Amino acid sequence: MSSVTDESVRAELAEIAARYPQPRSALLPMLHLTQSVEGMVTPEAIEVCAEVLDLSTAEVSGVATFYTMYKRRPVGDHHVGVCTNTLCAIMGGDAIFCRLKEHLDVGNDETTEDGKITLEHVECNAACDFAPVMMVNWEYFDHQTPESAVQVVDDLRTGNEVHSTRGGRITTWAEGERVLAGFPDGRADEGPAAGPESLVGLRLAEERGWTAPPGEAEPEHPPQQATAKSAVGAAEQADTRRAETETKVAAEPPDASSEDSGGSGAGSRDSGSES
16 A cells, blocks of 8 residues: 655655645645545644644645545545535435444444545535535535435445446445546546536526627737827827916916006105105
């Protein structure tokens, strides 16, 4: 069995780190890779990731314990997550979760004795239009019922081939974790990327001949050039107006009232000097 301390695993961790301008940004996929190797984030995995990224083990541990997708206890061959957020819950998610706990004889975040299934209630899967939703190794199972969910886990435990409701074949949880680490398994094109509910708007548009409005014509000049040109034009117009105002003021005769007051003042001074 592979270990995160193996040179081949360390090389793949370094490969992930090299994908990012800031190597520490690689920590999330690196943790997924360690889970694909050891089935969880082990203390050794935290130490190795810290060494590769030149981080402290406290920094790595802080990330690994913050996100619920990173497990500190071993996960079974398949991770089954039942959404119990509000919409899925009232649509049947709570009933599905209760049925699976009873059927598998496990509690939340526990693994069956045969190591096949780890059951967990999870937060919103961003698929509310398919409620209630269950995920197996992060693949969607839409519009589930307690009966259909039991059938899925039974098929997984007996080794039958299982497909998500959107078409993709279900691999093991460890294999899925490797994909999340950025190592494709060649199955990206299996099944549609979206379910029927997500495509209702597109279907209606095709049926009714709706099209998007035409886009605006591109400006003659790039925005930055247009902005600079506009600024220069505005400055030139301001200079022209200023020059016109100065010319107009210079051409106007002095204010008569000013002359009268000025004359009166001078006459007073004169009369004062004469006396």
